[in-house]
Amino acid sequence: MEAVDALLSRVSAPRLTGAVPASLLADMVQAAQRAPDHAQLAPYRFLVVTGEGRSALGELMVAARLAVAPDTDAATLDKLRLKPLRAPMIIVG
Numbered sequence: 001m002e003a004v005d006a007l008l009s010r011v012s013a014p015r016l017t018g019a020v021p022a023s024l025l026a027d028m029v030q031a032a033q034r035a036p037d038h039a040q041l042a043p044y045r046f047l048v049v050t051g052e053g054r055s056a057l058g059e060l061m062v063a064a065r066l067a068v069a070p071d072t073d074a075a076t077l078d079k080l081r082l083k084p085l086r087a088p089m090i091i092v093g
Helices: 002-009 022-033 053-068 074-086
Strands: 047-050 089-092
Touching: 022 089, 047 053, 053 074, 053 089
Parallel strands: none
Antiparallel strands: 047 089
16 A cells, blocks of 8 residues: 555655756646546646745735734734745645
């Protein structure tokens, strides 16, 4: 059961650095497009966020949180704002 072993042994890196090779990004998107689509939402669309776009994404995340929980404390908002900066690229699908 290689797939199950891969899922059970995976770990997340706390911070990633460096650029993602275009060939790896293409492989990831192709693999994601092969996922079962029981909700029939295909064709999938993916948004790749890099550079300063990650900061803008953090601000959007803060705004969304404040829209549903206006009393969120500053420390939580700061953590949410910085979350997209932990990786050089964010893929939103």
